[in-house]
Amino acid sequence: MDLPSPRPNIQRLQTYKPNFGKSKIHNLIRLSANESALGASxxxxxxxxxxxxxxxxxxxxxxxxxxxxxxxxxxxxxxxxxxxxxxxxxxxxxxxxxxxxxxxxxxxxxxxxxxxxxxxxxxxxxxxxxxxxxxxxxxxxxxxxxxxxxxxxxxxxxxxxxxxxxxxxxxxxxxxxxxxxxxxxxxxxxxxxxxxxxxxxxxxxxxxxxxxxxxxxxxxxxxxxxxxxxxxxxxxxxxxxxxxxxxxxxxxxxxxxxxxxxxxLEFQNKSIEHNLKWMSWLKTELQLLNLDFQPSITNFLLIKFPNNNRHNAQNAENFLASKGILVRGMKVYGLSDHLRVSIGNETENLRFIEELKIFLEN
Ligand SMILES: Cc1ncc(COP(=O)(O)O)c(C=O)c1O
Incomplete structure (x- = not known):
């Protein structure tokens, strides 16, 4: 006897897959889930x-x-x-x-x-x-x-x-x-x-x-x-x-x-200030790298990559992952030229831009 089959609409569904990384690298920098940059209160x-x-x-x-x-x-x-x-x-x-x-x-x-x-x-x-x-x-x-x-x-x-x-x-x-x-x-x-x-x-x-x-x-x-x-x-x-x-x-x-x-409230205000400061910094750095992005008012940025050369979004995601930095690929949204990156803590933000520069220069 066959197993009971799920409803047809469930058969068509894809399981939601976050990018939490498969890498064995310790101290992964996780900028893929729009989480709080400063931990919790x-x-x-x-x-x-x-x-x-x-x-x-x-x-x-x-x-x-x-x-x-x-x-x-x-x-x-x-x-x-x-x-x-x-x-x-x-x-x-x-x-x-x-x-x-x-x-x-x-x-x-x-x-x-x-x-x-x-x-x-x-x-x-x-x-x-x-x-x-x-x-x-x-x-x-x-x-x-x-x-x-x-x-x-x-x-x-x-x-x-x-x-x-x-x-x-x-x-x-x-x-x-x-x-x-x-x-x-x-x-x-x-x-x-x-x-x-x-x-x-x-x-x-x-x-x-x-x-x-x-x-x-x-x-x-x-x-x-x-x-x-x-x-x-x-x-x-x-x-x-x-x-x-x-x-x-x-x-x-x-x-x-x-x-x-x-x-x-102190933690909440500190987090908001941190986000504003680093969002503004990140936008400036991306502009210097000639990367386009959406004008986000949140704690993450949707960044566009060129689609006609090796500096495309998929290669960027892979390169960053090889350096222990997780960002979110956007294929599932039909935005395969894009990556979504959350604001992290100071060290994480600096490392992200440092590695992104290396990726784009090579
Ligand atoms: C727009 C939006 N709504 C809801 C959620 C889900 O939040 P929760 O962790 O409370 O389920 C998210 C999480 O990424 C989100 O981006």
Whole structure:
């Protein structure tokens, strides 16, 4: 007898493959996953050291302490907060909760990869709206809306492009769609943004029932290993998501560390300053090397390589990997001429540019 076969849409799916390296080189420099350059808040590390939660006990289904800390830090309504095992889990359960097989969900051309993955796993139809200059385009998104559209996914700023839509454009998009479409606004990198024309979307949630803002502890707060994300949405959305979310998907250690991290404003401000300083430095260095890149407002840069000679993106990725430096190839996004590079600590950034120069000179 044959094994049971997975659903056809699962058979078509590719497994998500991060670039964490296969190299045996020690002290790998990992600039491939947009992680925090300065590690985590020492308060969070300390909280884990003294963590003495009963290991035999399940974690709370909803941590009042953590949702209170988030609500205080960002001045949001506590009852509208949902926690997830990373914001990835929330993206998945949004698709599972709302999409039927004949529904359509729109995502942008170079939008975050988890959106089409989640739509496909849910068994619905993903519809791509083309970008303009590597940036989401509101008119293109609106042109894809029809009676079958159930969700619009938008990461703002977007990964892997680093580009963003100003608040006015996001508001125009939201006000142009019917209220029976769910607007998923993923603001994973919002804490790094200093531009005045950007907004994190929370005020849209406060005034509309069809919006969810997604956030994460994996970037600025440096807790990627603990898998902790959160969403902010109307009570109706949260109630339904809670039926689908794993009942205990946020573990007790993540809760402890999350509370300590979100209260550590000093670490957050230091990380933002570090990011601004090194982003500006990296952009200057890349310009000196005649490499083109997108004007990122995040903690990573999408860099374009020539495609007609040996200094192409694939060779650059391989060369850097041979030197113990991991960056993210972009073939999976259809951007094979590009590499995405996160801002690292001082030593990592200097080493990256040093090796990139050697690659381009040879
Ligand atoms: C736009 C965007 N959303 C969500 C995530 C997932 O974050 P988490 O670690 O909370 O699952 C990422 C991670 O790279 C991201 O880039």
């Amino acid at each position: 020492l308060n969070a590390v300390e909280a884990l050291k003294i963590f003495s939660g009963d290991l035999n006990r399940y974690p709370p289904q909803v941590s009042d302490e953590l949702t209170s800390a988030i609500s205080k830090r960002y001045s949001l309504e506590k009852k509208k907060i949902i926690l997830g095992n990373g914001s990835d889990e929330l993206i998945s359960i949004l698709a599972q909760t709302f999409l039927n097989s004949n529904d359509e969900a729109i995502y942008t051309e170079f939008g975050f990869l988890q959106f089409p993955q989640a739509i496909c796993i849910a068994g619905a139809k993903g519809v791509v709206a083309n970008d303009t200059n590597y940036t989401a385009n509101v008119d293109n998104i609106l042109s894809k809306v029809n009676k079958n559209t159930k969700i619009i996914f938008l990461a703002n700023p977007n990964n892997p492009t680093g580009t963003f839509l100003p608040k006015t454009e996001v508001m125009r998009l939201h006000s142009s769609i019917p209220s029976n479409i769910l607007f998923v606004y993923d603001a994973a990198y919002s804490e790094y943004v200093v531009n005045n024309d950007y907004f994190d979307g929370s005020e849209l949630v406060d005034t509309n029932e069809n919006v969810i803002m997604l956030r994460t502890f994996s970037k600025l707060h440096g807790l990627a290993s603990l898998r902790l994300g959160w969403g902010y949405a109307s009570k109706k959305i949260i109630e339904n998501l809670m039926k689908v979310r794993g009942p205990f998907s946020i573990n007790s250690a993540a809760i402890m560390a999350g509370i300590a991290a979100i209260e550590d």
